[in-house]
Amino acid sequence: MPPQKRITRIHNLLLGSMMIMLILLLGFMGFIVLKGLSGDFEYVTKYFDIFFVMIVVFVVINSLLRFTEENIHLDRKGK
16 A cells, blocks of 8 residues: 555544544533533542543544644655
8 A cells, every 4th residue: 555545544544533532522521511510510520530531632633633634745745
């Protein structure tokens, strides 16, 4: 498989996983807000750690996505 096609495939996989992660983040944030509004603050403190880890994973996926995007543009300029 040519390197350009491999980078494009990795880029598309990262883009899809970033979209899934964004949907999960928004849903989980809504869950935490609703639990906080209903008065169950033990759930808010319990699940906030998971929410923080999800944000870190989202940032890592985003940085990998930008890295592959730069490589795609560099490969296209070189050809």
